Amino acid sequence: MSPVSKVYGATYSTCTQRVLFLLEELGIPYELVSISMKEGEHKTPTFVDQQHPFGRLPAFEDATTKVFESRAICYYLAAKYGGPLRPPCEDVKLSRFQQAASVEYSYFDPPITQLAYQKLFKRQMGQGEPDEQLVHECERRIQECLDYYEQLLGEDEYLAGKKFTLVDIFHAPWIAFLSRLEMESDISSRKNLNAWWDRVRNRPAWMAVTNMA
Amino acid sequence: MSPVSKVYGATYSTCTQRVLFLLEELGIPYELVSISMKEGEHKTPTFVDQQHPFGRLPAFEDATTKVFESRAICYYLAAKYGGPLRPPCEDVKLSRFQQAASVEYSYFDPPITQLAYQKLFKRQMGQGEPDEQLVHECERRIQECLDYYEQLLGEDEYLAGKKFTLVDIFHAPWIAFLSRLEMESDISSRKNLNAWWDRVRNRPAWMAVTNMA
Numbered sequence: 018m019s020p021v022s023k024v025y026g027a028t029y030s031t032c033t034q035r036v037l038f039l040l041e042e043l044g045i046p047y048e049l050v051s052i053s054m055k056e057g058e059h060k061t062p063t064f065v066d067q068q069h070p071f072g073r074l075p076a077f078e079d080a081t082t083k084v085f086e087s088r089a090i091c092y093y094l095a096a097k098y099g100g101p102l103r104p105p106c107e108d109v110k111l112s113r114f115q116q117a118a119s120v121e122y123s124y125f126d127p128p129i130t131q132l133a134y135q136k137l138f139k140r141q142m143g144q145g146e147p148d149e150q151l152v153h154e155c156e157r158r159i160q161e162c163l164d165y166y167e168q169l170l171g172e173d174e175y176l177a178g179k180k181f182t183l184v185d186i187f188h189a190p191w192i193a194f195l196s197r198l199e200m201e202s203d204i205s206s207r208k209n210l211n212a213w214w215d216r217v218r219n220r221p222a223w224m225a226v227t228n229m230a
Numbered sequence: 231m232s233p234v235s236k237v238y239g240a241t242y243s244t245c246t247q248r249v250l251f252l253l254e255e256l257g258i259p260y261e262l263v264s265i266s267m268k269e270g271e272h273k274t275p276t277f278v279d280q281q282h283p284f285g286r287l288p289a290f291e292d293a294t295t296k297v298f299e300s301r302a303i304c305y306y307l308a309a310k311y312g313g314p315l316r317p318p319c320e321d322v323k324l325s326r327f328q329q330a331a332s333v334e335y336s337y338f339d340p341p342i343t344q345l346a347y348q349k350l351f352k353r354q355m356g357q358g359e360p361d362e363q364l365v366h367e368c369e370r371r372i373q374e375c376l377d378y379y380e381q382l383l384g385e386d387e388y389l390a391g392k393k394f395t396l397v398d399i400f401h402a403p404w405i406a407f408l409s410r411l412e413m414e415s416d417i418s419s420r421k422n423l424n425a426w427w428d429r430v431r432n433r434p435a436w437m438a439v440t441n442m443a
Contacts, residue, residue: 116302120284
């Protein structure tokens with residue numbers, strides 16, 4: 018395996034951005050191996066066999082380890098190099114962290130991924146017009162989740178508590194993407210959420226990622 | 231908060247079963263507070279305010295802590311009482327575990343939840359007939375995931391490696407549910423997957439859960 022950290026991904030992929038954000042936070046040198054989704058490079062037999070059995074982005078390797086799935090790659094890097102970004106091991110802190118992580122993958126990510134598909138990618142891929150009923154339902158579910166975050170961020174500065182964690186990193190790419198879904202005002206209109214997003218997006222690591230995309 | 235462990239849930243809820251399976255594994259005494267989904271008790275303002283901000287099952291409390299989200303509750307209990315079931319903290323083991331956990335919530339859970347809705351719950355809730363195109367797509371995605379597991383379980387006995395972990399527990403309720411979706415043969419026809427499922431379903435803890443449902 019490669020002696021340097023290699024990310025197989027694309028700068029426009031939100032899941033790749035998650036991993037790049039963390040690598041920039043940790044100041045780990047890495048090589049980004051560009052995989053073109055437009056040309057279907059993530060679905061080639063070699064990539065599926067060697068890097069990601071489900072043919073998705075990103076995948077990761079370094080001198081000792083191969084990992085696929087953006088959040089799993091982040092857990093690996095944070096455990097290895099993370100200092101204060103290491104995921105907690107103690108029962109109560111772990112449950113608070115995993116509760117926030119579960120809200121992200123259960124309530125935040127699914128409707129926003131579906132909405133991006135319906136409003137942008139579906140047409141781009143020649144798969145027809147958006148399903149308006151589904152668009153409406155996704156928007157409703159995103160609002161519900163953002164309302165929860167607004168309340169939560171009235172008590173704590175970050176989504177898993179008082180400190181910046183992987184959970185904030187997991188959210189950043191899709192929060193940034195809301196502007197492309199004409200939902201930017203759903204952040205700016207929520208005071209606590211907007212303040213949180215200002216704290217996150219002004220981190221030099223995130224600015225480095227957005228400069229790449 | 232309650233001195234004993236309380237699970238707010240329903241024995242027929244797959245997410246509740248996940249938590250009950252772990253409690254039975256750990257031999258922790260608990261009280262199951264039945265919340266009727268049929269009567270909408272999980273959506274009442276009191277339940278949403280006190281137990282689960284998204285109005286889902288299960289939620290959990292003990293003498294010190296409240297947690298919602300089935301997997302987060304399991305992380306809490308395993309970190310507190312888990313012995314060999316404690317989630318790993320070391321980088322490589324953590325990444326292997328989280329990679330398997332991410333496959334579960336990204337590729338296994340979404341299509342099976344949608345399929346159960348389309349084939350069973352949609353009619354029960356008076357929301358119309360199944361969307362056949364979506365049914366077909368969910369079945370295809372489940373097959374893809376089970377094919378991956380079949381390959382994985384040729385190398386290791388359990389989904390996150392050589393030992394039984396929370397990831398196996400997270401899968402059990404929906405694997406058992408496949409028979410209700412007329413997909414039981416998709417387990418029995420895969421040798422390694424079937425052997426894994428025999429190991430899991432014959433655990434006394436899982437048998438105790440199925441006796442409750």
